[in-house]
Amino acid sequence: MSLTTRHAIATQDSLNRVFTVPEDKESTLSRIEQEISENLEGFLQSHIVAVEKDLSEVEKDFADANIPNEPIFVSQQADFLLEKLVSQSVHTASPSFVGHMTSALPYFMLPLSKIMIALNQNLVKTETSKSFTPLERQVIGMLHRLVYENSDPFYTKYMHDQNFALGAFCSGGTVANITALWAARNNAFAPTEDFAGIQRSGLTGALLHYGYRGAAILVSERGHYSLKKTADVLGLGTDNIIAIATNDDNQISLTALQQKCEELTKDKIKIIALVGVAGTTETGTVDPLNEMADIAQQFNCHFHVDGAWGAPTLFSKKYAPLLAGIERADSVTIDAHKQLYVPMGAGIVVFKSPSSLSGVEHHANYIIRKGSKDLGSKTLEGSRPGMAMLVHSGLKILGRSGYELLIEEGINKTHRFAKMINNHDDFELCNEPTLNILTYRYCPKWVLDHLAHCNEASRVAINDLLNRFTKYLQKVQRGHGKAFVSRTKLTPARYDYQSMIVFRVVLANPLTNDKILQDILSEQVVLANDETEHTFMAQLRALVQAN
Numbered sequence: 001m002s003l004t005t006r007h008a009i010a011t012q013d014s015l016n017r018v019f020t021v022p023e024d025k026e027s028t029l030s031r032i033e034q035e036i037s038e039n040l041e042g043f044l045q046s047h048i049v050a051v052e053k054d055l056s057e058v059e060k061d062f063a064d065a066n067i068p069n070e071p072i073f074v075s076q077q078a079d080f081l082l083e084k085l086v087s088q089s090v091h092t093a094s095p096s097f098v099g100h101m102t103s104a105l106p107y108f109m110l111p112l113s114k115i116m117i118a119l120n121q122n123l124v125k126t127e128t129s130k131s132f133t134p135l136e137r138q139v140i141g142m143l144h145r146l147v148y149e150n151s152d153p154f155y156t157k158y159m160h161d162q163n164f165a166l167g168a169f170c171s172g173g174t175v176a177n178i179t180a181l182w183a184a185r186n187n188a189f190a191p192t193e194d195f196a197g198i199q200r201s202g203l204t205g206a207l208l209h210y211g212y213r214g215a216a217i218l219v220s221e222r223g224h225y226s227l228k229k230t231a232d233v234l235g236l237g238t239d240n241i242i243a244i245a246t247n248d249d250n251q252i253s254l255t256a257l258q259q260k261c262e263e264l265t266k267d268k269i270k271i272i273a274l275v276g277v278a279g280t281t282e283t284g285t286v287d288p289l290n291e292m293a294d295i296a297q298q299f300n301c302h303f304h305v306d307g308a309w310g311a312p313t314l315f316s317k318k319y320a321p322l323l324a325g326i327e328r329a330d331s332v333t334i335d336a337h338k339q340l341y342v343p344m345g346a347g348i349v350v351f352k353s354p355s356s357l358s359g360v361e362h363h364a365n366y367i368i369r370k371g372s373k374d375l376g377s378k379t380l381e382g383s384r385p386g387m388a389m390l391v392h393s394g395l396k397i398l399g400r401s402g403y404e405l406l407i408e409e410g411i412n413k414t415h416r417f418a419k420m421i422n423n424h425d426d427f428e429l430c431n432e433p434t435l436n437i438l439t440y441r442y443c444p445k446w447v448l449d450h451l452a453h454c455n456e457a458s459r460v461a462i463n464d465l466l467n468r469f470t471k472y473l474q475k476v477q478r479g480h481g482k483a484f485v486s487r488t489k490l491t492p493a494r495y496d497y498q499s500m501i502v503f504r505v506v507l508a509n510p511l512t513n514d515k516i517l518q519d520i521l522s523e524q525v526v527l528a529n530d531e532t533e534h535t536f537m538a539q540l541r542a543l544v545q546a547n
């Protein structure tokens with residue numbers, strides 16, 4: 001046996017090989033590929049370590065900021081990735097990982113992604129994408145039709161016309177929201193005979209020309225934080241994303257919205273847009289979109305619906321009415337990497353008017369020339385991958401009826417879970433689900449009964465303790481690695497808007513079943529009664545008995 005160790009070296013020959021020759025069948029990389037294609041679930045199960053390791057420990061494996069001078073073999077890197085990276089990643093596809101919006105993917109997405117990467121198309125311009133450009137326009141058209149249901153002649157006329165765009169494809173919900181409100185801002189301060197428009201003159205020039213003191217965007221307090229980023233990059237300032245109070249059902253308060261709009265108008269603040277949320281991140285709530293459309297019309301502003309999570313509910317004949325009014329929105333965000341079950345990152349924003357995006361058009365002489373079909377002229381991002389191919393495949397392979405089933409089963413399951421929580425003596429349901437997201441907390445019936453009639457001081461003290469308890473339980477359950485729910489903060493009216501930490505569950509993985517959900521509750525009960533060092537239960541008893 002030879003004791004000499006082989007080292008990789010950088011030569012023209014080895015580079016040529018790296019660019020052209022697949023790895024040997026016996027190599028680690030080939031074994032990984034084979035394992036993934038033969039049994040993806042098995043691969044994830046066996047390589048991701050379930051029990052949590054502290055992030056500061058994990059960081060030690062990624063501490064070196066030096067780019068190595070000498071190359072290593074692909075297999076060496078594959079071994080490193082398996083051991084240090086894959087093992088400490090998160091099993092987002094697990095049916096008991098129900099805490100976030102990232103879940104399992106249909107298997108066909110994997111080999112299709114490989115085709116996408118092999119082709120490495122760049123959607124910024126047709127010279128590097130050719131057929132991918134009409135495909136992307138078709139995908140945008142299909143999702144536009146899902147929302148707006150225009151006629152065949154409308155799509156024949158506009159879908160592939162270089163002078164129009166029915167929407168923009170991007171990397172996710174954040175960029176989709178930015179794109180929608182960028183167009184809204186530019187259209188609100190459009191060029192006139194004696195004004196070059198905000199795109200050229202900037203915000204100060206626009207406000208001066210139009211006679212405003214400022215500009216704002218209004219959304220409920222449950223709006224996603226990407227809207228703050230939007231206000232920041234659009235130069236409006238985050239204070240000008242105005243958070244409107246919600247009612248007991250976590251929906252925007254229409255009275256507060258109307259009042260704020262009147263106040264701003266009187267104050268000479270231009271309302272650029274109202275944003276309705278179809279599926280809030282924390283509670284899955286849908287705002288009253290029809291009524292919001294009326295208010296937007298009254299104040300002559302853009303109406304955007306952030307349907308990053310909830311827009312695919314439109315696939316379900318049973319639940320689509322929950323989104324009534326979405327078809328009146330000027331723009332709608334849909335995150336394909338959420339409920340269209342496409343890998344990250346794929347987001348889309350569709351616009352009711354095919355000319356809305358003209359307000360944000362940019363050209364360059366060497367590419368995206370005026371009049372070309374290059375999509376890069378109307379997207380915030382430059383180079384972009386051919387992700388539309390995966391959305392197209394999802395829409396075709398699963399079809400409307402496949403998505404309908406996924407959506408309906410997710411919502412039905414969430415309602416069943418809500419019932420389980422309501423029927424359980426140890427838990428309090430914190431929001432009645434609309435879609436497939438709900439919140440709850442550990443709160444035994446004897447505490448809940450006490451909270452219903454105790455004085456304010458006792459209620460505040462108990463809720464504070466329960467907040468710490470919820471945080472503790474969520475962390476411990478996550479650490480054990482069997483199941484994962486996330487946590488968030490709400491301010492429910494029934495507790496006089498006191499801050500309340502709750503478990504948050506998102507039920508999008510079709511493989512999550514009622515037994516798994518029951519087990520999650522059972523594990524939480526065991527953890528709550530098992531905790532030795534924190535003695536939350538003893539403190540709870542003392543607080544209840546004291547009042």
Ligand SMILES: Cc1ncc(COP(=O)(O)O)c(C=O)c1O
Binds near residue numbers: 101175277
């Ligand atoms: C309602 C809503 N809008 C926007 C976003 C942002 O989407 P992304 O993370 O894809 O940028 C999210 C993400 O959770 C969301 O829930």
